[in-house]
Amino acid sequence: MKVLPILKYGNEILHRKAEPINNINEAIVELAQKMVQTMHAAPGIGLAAPQVGVGKRLITIDLSVGKDPSKLIILINPEILEEEGEEILEEGCLSLPGISENVARPSKILVKGIDLDGKERKIEAFGILARAFCHEVDHLNGKFFIDRLSYLKRNLIKRKILKQIKEGKW
Ligand code: NI
Secondary structure, three states, X not given: OOOOOOOOOOOHHHHOOOEOOOOOXXXXXXXXXXXXXXXXXXXXXXXXXXXXXXXXOEEEEOOOOXXXXXXXXXXXXXXXXXXXXXXXXXXXXXXXXXXXXXXXXXXXXXXXXXXXXXXXEEEEEEXXXXXXXXXXXXXXXXXXXXHHOOHHHHHHHHHHHHHHHHOOOO
């Protein structure tokens, strides 16, 4: 198993925009494989490269958490082309351990990206899968789900995190 450490909120790389991938080389393929293993081990349903310290536009999603290989999605340079509807559901993040809040997301999206073979893929996603894509693409833009909450809620959470950082518990 090649499990990578998952960075937490506050780490600089998570708060900036990730760079597009122009060349799918061996290092990218290996990174994707390590991300899948890290996501499964966590366990989580999605991971973005900045969460493992790499500022590149690569995401992995698997709603089955390793139980069904056909559910695994690895997408390079993902772009959300269309959004429709709205759904509010509790959301968490591996980089925000112990924190979950209701977040509004589109109920349906159309996402475009490139797979590891360099082929363009367009995926229509609903519900939790749409939410997972939005959450991971946010990471590539230096955003967290708490950035989508009200100012008041976000600041309460930020203060809680700061307190934990000071106490060495984060
Ligand atoms: Ni996350």
